[in-house]
Amino acid sequence: xxxxxxxxxxxxxxxxxxxxxxxxxxxxxxxxxxxxxxxxxxxxxxxxxxxxxxxxxxxxxxxxxxxxxxxxxxxxxxxxxxxxxxxxxxxxxxxxxxxxxxxxxxxxxxxxxxxxxxxxxxxxxxxxxxxxxxxxxxxxxxxxxxxxxxxxxxxxxxxxxxxxxxxxxxxxxxxxxxxxxxxxxxxxxxxxxxxxxxxxxxxxxxxxxxxxxxxxxxxxxxxxxxxxxxxxxxxxxxxxxxxxxxxxxxxxxxxxxxxxxxxxxxxxxxxxxxxxxxxxxxxxxxxxxxxxxxxxxxxxxxxxxxxxxxxxxxxxxxxxxxxxxxxxxxxxxxxxxxxxxxxxxxxxxxxxxxxxxxxxx
Numbered sequence: 014x015x016x017x018x019x020x021x022x023x024x025x026x027x028x029x030x031x032x033x034x035x036x037x038x039x040x041x042x043x044x045x046x047x048x049x050x051x052x053x054x055x056x057x058x059x060x061x062x063x064x065x066x067x068x069x070x071x072x073x074x075x076x077x078x079x080x081x082x083x084x085x086x087x088x089x090x091x092x093x094x095x096x097x098x099x100x101x102x103x104x105x106x107x108x109x110x111x112x113x114x115x116x117x118x119x120x121x122x123x124x125x126x127x128x129x130x131x132x133x134x135x136x137x138x139x140x141x142x143x144x145x146x147x148x149x150x151x152x153x154x155x156x157x158x159x160x161x162x163x164x165x166x167x168x169x170x171x172x173x174x175x176x177x178x179x180x181x182x183x184x185x186x187x188x189x190x191x192x193x194x195x196x197x198x199x200x201x202x203x204x205x206x207x208x209x210x211x212x213x214x215x216x217x218x219x220x221x222x223x224x225x226x227x228x229x230x231x232x233x234x235x236x237x238x239x240x241x242x243x244x245x246x247x248x249x250x251x252x253x254x255x256x257x258x259x260x261x262x263x264x265x266x267x268x269x270x271x272x273x274x275x276x277x278x279x280x281x282x283x284x285x286x287x288x289x290x291x292x293x294x295x296x297x298x299x300x301x302x303x304x305x306x307x308x309x310x311x312x313x314x315x316x317x318x319x320x321x322x323x324x325x326x327x328x329x330x331x332x333x334x335x336x337x338x339x340x341x342x343x344x345x346x347x348x349x350x351x352x353x354x355x356x357x358x359x360x361x362x363x364x365x366x367x368x369x370x371x372x373x374x
Contacts, residue, residue: 089195117221334353335350
């Protein structure tokens with residue numbers, strides 16, 4: 014029997030960093046502003062970072078052609094979108110169906126985070142009972158701030174640390190943080206509400222894991238299992254990618270690393286122009302891959318991702334070229350841009366135009 018010839022990849026199987034960049038921008042609604050509803054846009058990009066209440070608003074301003082602050086606020090108030098501790102144990106705004114899918118898959122991650130952060134301060138406390146007690150306290154639409162919930166849990170556990178109990182509940186109980194918390198410019202103590210109305214499954218299934226991978230690729234592909242883990246914090250995804258291999262399309266990057274994608278997902282021409290965008294802090298476009306070369310160089314990343322922070326960034330031709338900050342001086346809003354690489358005069362003009370549009374919105 015004749016030996017098979019080794020599989021030879023064609024040039025069309027290899028995706029350049031620029032081609033990966035354009036695919037990412039297309040799926041993250043950053044190649045052009047769209048007229049999707051806020052809920053549909055949040056589902057398309059698979060959630061928005063909400064560590065500060067204004068971040069989802071700024072993210073959608075970059076993505077929607079007729080974005081209005083009131084539209085997003087309304088979707089949060091009517092619970093079309095919910096805010097909770099999600100991917101990477103950070104605050105995100107997601108649609109209810111995506112929250113129902115993703116939250117059970119994050120249980121191992123959130124337990125690990127709780128153990129690392131508060132394990133010593135909750136030593137000797139039965140965490141299953143704590144979860145049951147917190148769930149009961151939030152039943153029937155009851156809303157409590159994290160400090161209030163922590164104090165009530167501590168009343169049943171003499172000598173326990175109320176702060177540690179409140180944070181433990183945030184990690185281990187699938188709570189959401191209802192409006193007005195998380196709406197434009199509204200900050201303060203984090204309120205907790207129960208999620209019995211959402212109907213979250215008690216445990217994630219293998220079908221859920223496969224669905225998560227498909228949803229991730231639709232928002233951030235082509236990508237690797239390591240990329241999906243970096244975005245989500247969910248372990249064991251390599252096996253899921255392999256299970257899905259027969260239905261996925263496989264590529265390699267310029268370094269020969271394997272990539273997976275949905276067969277019909279958009280992969281625009283690498284030469285397609287990309288407009289200037291002013292992304293807010295922690296935008297998932299910068300955080301959704303273990304290898305971030307498609308969006309910024311290692312040198313730029315070292316200046317953007319400092320400690321636990323991720324700066325607000327300026328995209329020029331699809332990649333990070335500057336950092337921006339917004340401050341108020343007396344009665345004037347000032348947007349300051351710090352370049353991370355040399356900028357052409359045309360780039361500066363486009364940045365100024367986009368900055369003026371943001372300040373005027």
